[in-house]
């Protein structure tokens with residue numbers, strides 16, 4: 079049986095949920111069974127999700143409410159989604175406590191850092207001097223900037239190269255890194271593009287969107303296959 083991957087969707091302020099198909103497709107093609115998690119209110123239901131799924135994908139989306147990491151929203155902060163924040167903060171903590179493998183993408187890396195006590199740049203263009211367009215205008219499947227893969231990290235061990243092609247659709251990024259996290263990759267301007275947690279079985283988070291590149295780029299394909307492999311190993315009744 080393939081590992082079941084719970085995908086956390088966008089939950090807008092009208093409680094409409096949606097997820098780009100690219101996440102489902104990448105999970106499926108990497109050997110997992112994607113299921114899209116609806117918005118739920120009850121913590122016990124979230125616990126059932128954690129019991130059901132072999133791994134979790136925290137997907138991209140709107141900005142996290144800065145009050146969640148101890149700041150007031152600046153004018154440059156984007157729209158926020160309180161229902162999504164509330165569900166994701168609880169679900170992420172439960173998945174973490176249950177040692178389930180976690181892959182977090184874009185908003186996901188920001189979520190991981192915020193839940194674990196880090197802070198975010200609310201708006202890169204107004205807070206960081208950079209020549210890099212982290213909000214690219216090219217299509218999502220088109221690599222824009224590259225990232226530097228740090229030596230002696232799980233990502234370097236996986237892709238065995240110092241540079242990965244990435245796309246970029248974010249105006250926020252990690253500012254203060256949470257204590258439990260370590261950097262795996264940075265852009266040339268120093269923006270953190272990938273992190274992991276050494277004290278957790280499998281927690282990997284990426285600021286770019288490998289689900290849009292895995293069909294044309296081997297390193298991005300390996301990111302998904304490696305996650306599914308971790309979920310397969312974690313699956314107790316599948317050896």
Ligand SMILES: [Mn+2]
Nearest residue numbers: 212245246265
């Ligand atoms: Mn970027």
